[in-house]
Amino acid sequence: MRAPLGNFTDVRTAPEALDVLVEPVARAIRHWAGPVPAEEVYWVDTDPRWADTAAFVERYGRELLENSANCLVVTGRRGEARSHAACVVLSHTRVDINGVVRKQLNARKASFAPMDFATGETGMEYGGVTPVGLPVGWSLLIDAAVADLPYVLVGSGRRRGKLLLPGKAFAQLPGAVVVEGLGIEVPGA
Known part of the structure; x- marks a missing residue:
C-alpha cells in the first residue's frame, strides 16, 4: 500500500493499525464517524531517530514540509x-x-500545558500527541489552513508512527472548531 504523501515503507489504513496505536487513538478509530471514512486515514511507520524536521523530510519526502x-x-x-x-x-x-486561542477559550490567560499534564490526560506520548482520541469535553482548535489540505501528516499518539488524514477529516473530530489565523507564520522559517 502507498501513502497519499511521503515515502513510507510500512503503510496501513488506520483500522488495520489498531495494534500499534495507543488506546485512546485506537478507540477513536474503532468508533470513527463522519463523512470521511476511517479507511481514508492512514498510519505510517516513522523512526523517532528522524524526528528532526530537516532529517524527517529528507528521509520521508520533501512534500511533507508543507x-x-x-x-x-x-x-x-x-x-x-x-x-x-x-x-x-x-x-x-x-x-x-x-x-486566537485565548479568545476561543474565553480565557484571561492561556499557556501551553506542561508535558506531564498533556501526556497524562491524553494517554499519548510526548512528541506524538494527535487530535484523534482526545479526552471527552476538550476543545479542538484546527487552523483553517490544515483543514484546506488534501492530506496532512500529524502525530499518532506515539513517537513512532504518524497519521495521515484528509484535511477535511480534522473538522469531523469531536469538539473540533476550524479557526482562521490559529497558526501564525514564523519569520525566517
Whole structure:
C-alpha cells in the first residue's frame, strides 16, 4: 500500500493499525464517524531517530514540509476556572496562543500545558500527541489552513508512527472548531 504523501515503507489504513496505536487513538478509530471514512486515514511507520524536521523530510519526502501539522495542548484560565484544548497548526507555523486561542477559550490567560499534564490526560506520548482520541469535553482548535489540505501528516499518539488524514477529516473530530489565523507564520522559517 502507498501513502497519499511521503515515502513510507510500512503503510496501513488506520483500522488495520489498531495494534500499534495507543488506546485512546485506537478507540477513536474503532468508533470513527463522519463523512470521511476511517479507511481514508492512514498510519505510517516513522523512526523517532528522524524526528528532526530537516532529517524527517529528507528521509520521508520533501512534500511533507508543507503538509505536516503539530498538535499542541493548551490550558486556558479565567479566575479559578480551567479549560483545556488541543490546537492543530501547520508545522511551519506557531500557535497564536495569546490572541486566537485565548479568545476561543474565553480565557484571561492561556499557556501551553506542561508535558506531564498533556501526556497524562491524553494517554499519548510526548512528541506524538494527535487530535484523534482526545479526552471527552476538550476543545479542538484546527487552523483553517490544515483543514484546506488534501492530506496532512500529524502525530499518532506515539513517537513512532504518524497519521495521515484528509484535511477535511480534522473538522469531523469531536469538539473540533476550524479557526482562521490559529497558526501564525514564523519569520525566517
